[in-house]
Amino acid sequence: MIAAVLPLALLLFSVSLLLNLYRLLRGPDLTDRILGLDTLSINAIAVIVLAGIYMDTTIIFEAALLIALMGFVGTVAMTKYLVRGDVIE
Amino acid sequence: MNIPLWLDALIAALLLIGAIVATLGSVGLARMPDFYMRLHGPTKACTLGVGCTMLGSLLYFSVAGQGISVQEVLITVFLFVTAPVSAHVMARAALHRRVACSANTRHPPWPEMDHPPAPPSLANPGEARQGPSSIPGEGSDTRTRGS
Numbered sequence: 001m002i003a004a005v006l007p008l009a010l011l012l013f014s015v016s017l018l019l020n021l022y023r024l025l026r027g028p029d030l031t032d033r034i035l036g037l038d039t040l041s042i043n044a045i046a047v048i049v050l051a052g053i054y055m056d057t058t059i060i061f062e063a064a065l066l067i068a069l070m071g072f073v074g075t076v077a078m079t080k081y082l083v084r085g086d087v088i089e
Numbered sequence: 090m091n092i093p094l095w096l097d098a099l100i101a102a103l104l105l106i107g108a109i110v111a112t113l114g115s116v117g118l119a120r121m122p123d124f125y126m127r128l129h130g131p132t133k134a135c136t137l138g139v140g141c142t143m144l145g146s147l148l149y150f151s152v153a154g155q156g157i158s159v160q161e162v163l164i165t166v167f168l169f170v171t172a173p174v175s176a177h178v179m180a181r182a183a184l185h186r187r188v189a190c191s192a193n194t195r196h197p198p199w200p201e202m203d204h205p206p207a208p209p210s211l212a213n214p215g216e217a218r219q220g221p222s223s224i225p226g227e228g229s230d231t232r233t234r235g236s
Binding site: 061065 | 100111112114116119124127128135136145150158163174182186188
């Protein structure tokens with residue numbers, strides 16, 4: 001049953017990645033683009049985990065952890081640049 | 090690797106529900122009219138969907154693999170801690186930049202906030218102009234950005 005559900009879940013997450021990419025490219029303000037990039041990283045984590053179930057390996061979960069970390073740090077850095085005009089003061 | 094049937098069905102349901110919820114959150118990100126509404130979809134629905142997917146993966150690798158896999162727990166805890174923080178920081182940046190809100194917002198943070206034209210499915214200007222601080226007739230195409 002998992003083997004039947006996995007391609008469907010991957011398809012749904014691919015659709016959601018495309019929607020995030022649309023908001024990232026089109027977003028009227030800079031904050032919309034930052035929000036799209038943040039959501040893109042969160043959905044990329046889910047795609048990596050589904051690929052890990054598909055390939056039956058847990059090695060690539062380190063990449064998911066790294067993407068989660070870098071996505072959060074990047075979001076905070078970009079919004080801090082927007083608010084304060086500087087990242088590290 | 091022999092997973093019992095009820096656990097197989099539970100993992101499949103978790104993966105499918107997570108994918109559907111995350112896709113709904115992304116649809117909200119793509120289709121909501123202004124930034125403050127767009128912030129709701131990804132920060133709640135996408136986090137819940139990815140959390141469901143992580144729970145399914147945790148169950149799968151705990152049963153099929155060797156022992157409990159710790160990385161999913163780590164990723165899930167990190168996501169659930171950082172999602173409200175990043176949402177709050179982005180909302181604060183948008184308020185600082187004075188990103189325009191929808192014309193149907195009941196109490197805008199400042200009266201001079203310019204209103205972009207609402208999409209026709211959501212536009213009912215009779216209700217929008219009853220508020221004390223909404224300025225009627227202004228801001229049809231005066232969308233000035235911060236920089």
